[in-house]
Amino acid sequence: MALLLDILTGLGILLLVIVLRSLRRDHIRVEHSVSWLAAAVALIALSRSGPLLERLSGYIGLKEPAITLLFLILIVFLGVFYRFSRAISELKDMNITLTQRVAILEYKLQRQNEEQQAKH
Amino acid sequence: MIDSRTLLIIPAFNEEGAIGRVVREVKEAYPDLHVLVTDDCSEDATVDQAIIAGARVLQLPCHLGLGGCVQAGYKLAFEEGYDTVIRIDGDGQHDPKDIARLLEKLRSTGCEMVIGVRAKESGGLQTHPIRKVGIHFFRMLLRPILGRPVTDPTSGFVAVNARALSVFSSSFPLEYPEIETLVVLQRRKFRFEEVPCRMRKRMAGRSSITAMKSVYYVIHVLLGVFVNILRFDGRARKGQG
Numbered sequence: 001m002a003l004l005l006d007i008l009t010g011l012g013i014l015l016l017v018i019v020l021r022s023l024r025r026d027h028i029r030v031e032h033s034v035s036w037l038a039a040a041v042a043l044i045a046l047s048r049s050g051p052l053l054e055r056l057s058g059y060i061g062l063k064e065p066a067i068t069l070l071f072l073i074l075i076v077f078l079g080v081f082y083r084f085s086r087a088i089s090e091l092k093d094m095n096i097t098l099t100q101r102v103a104i105l106e107y108k109l110q111r112q113n114e115e116q117q118a119k120h
Numbered sequence: 121m122i123d124s125r126t127l128l129i130i131p132a133f134n135e136e137g138a139i140g141r142v143v144r145e146v147k148e149a150y151p152d153l154h155v156l157v158t159d160d161c162s163e164d165a166t167v168d169q170a171i172i173a174g175a176r177v178l179q180l181p182c183h184l185g186l187g188g189c190v191q192a193g194y195k196l197a198f199e200e201g202y203d204t205v206i207r208i209d210g211d212g213q214h215d216p217k218d219i220a221r222l223l224e225k226l227r228s229t230g231c232e233m234v235i236g237v238r239a240k241e242s243g244g245l246q247t248h249p250i251r252k253v254g255i256h257f258f259r260m261l262l263r264p265i266l267g268r269p270v271t272d273p274t275s276g277f278v279a280v281n282a283r284a285l286s287v288f289s290s291s292f293p294l295e296y297p298e299i300e301t302l303v304v305l306q307r308r309k310f311r312f313e314e315v316p317c318r319m320r321k322r323m324a325g326r327s328s329i330t331a332m333k334s335v336y337y338v339i340h341v342l343l344g345v346f347v348n349i350l351r352f353d354g355r356a357r358k359g360q361g
Contacts, residue, residue: 096184099180099182099192100180100188100192100195103178103181104178104192104195104196104199106179106181107176107177107178107196111176
């Protein structure tokens with residue numbers, strides 16, 4: 001189980017590096033990186049803090065701290081995924097509204113031009 | 121029957137093989153009817169064919185899917201002050217000669233929406249077997265929800281009045297809209313009627329709903345129906361219904 005905790009620490013560091021690189025290259029916006037950075041830091045901290053993880057395991061009723069950490073990761077990542085699903089849905093709705101508005105404005109503009117040309 | 125406040129919407133996506141003929145048929149049958157093709161970002165010559173045939177074209181810059189495409193037409197119709205909107209498919213399955221019958225029913229009954237359904241004498245429902253099963257499933261599901269039977273809840277041949285247009289321009293199901301639309305109407309205490317119509321084979325192209333997509337369609341629409349029921353019942357409890 002110690003090996004599993006080491007692997008989770010490694011995954012936390014990897015996640016942190018990937019998110020920071022994406023931020024630096026403008027592949028991810030700051031407000032959307034916060035959830036991932038918090039998750040990565042929590043993953044590293046918890047996987048390196050044996051006593052805290054053991055106390056948490058006691059509260060939850062699990063024997064293995066590594067399993068407790070995996071359980072916590074699952075909850076955190078589900079929360080992050082849900083948050084992003086909501087954001088994507090909102091963006092899609094806005095995109096549909098914008099697309100329709102652009103099409104309608106272009107249509108009206110074109111009709112105005114046609115009417116003006118007909119007058120001249 | 122047809123005045124300057126009546127608009128015909130033809131949603132189209134990659135229908136270059138049929139759209140020109142559909143528009144010409146409509147123009148021949150109803151020379152005064154305003155015809156708007158709402159193009160869902162087609163990759164072929166749909167827009168050119170529609171313009172050549174004499175239609176006005178509302179061109180969406182991104183592909184939105186059927187619901188978004190139809191709603192764009194409803195929004196434009198609402199903003200331009202139309203009080204009656206008819207929608208037919210761009211593949212030529214609907215006979216434009218039946219438009220007058222839909223309008224007559226809409227005006228004589230005072231209902232908010234009229235659906236053109238396949239007449240029994242023209243062969244009943246002739247479609248892909250999986251879709252046929254889906255239609256029968258939704259007919260059974262919708263009967264208790266709507267409080268009345270519906271022959272073909274998936275028909276895209278509809279006419280709506282100003283009240284329904286006002287609702288649809290602000291709120292319209294976006295992916296597979298026909299069935300959810302009925303639930304939206306029912307929850308707002310709007311009425312719909314059906315008119316038997318002649319249905320033809322597609323003039324060109326293929327249906328976008330394949331066998332695999334039919335399964336997704338059923339799940340998606342089922343979820344949409346129940347979400348609409350929950351949404352409207354929730355508003356009613358809060359006194360906004």
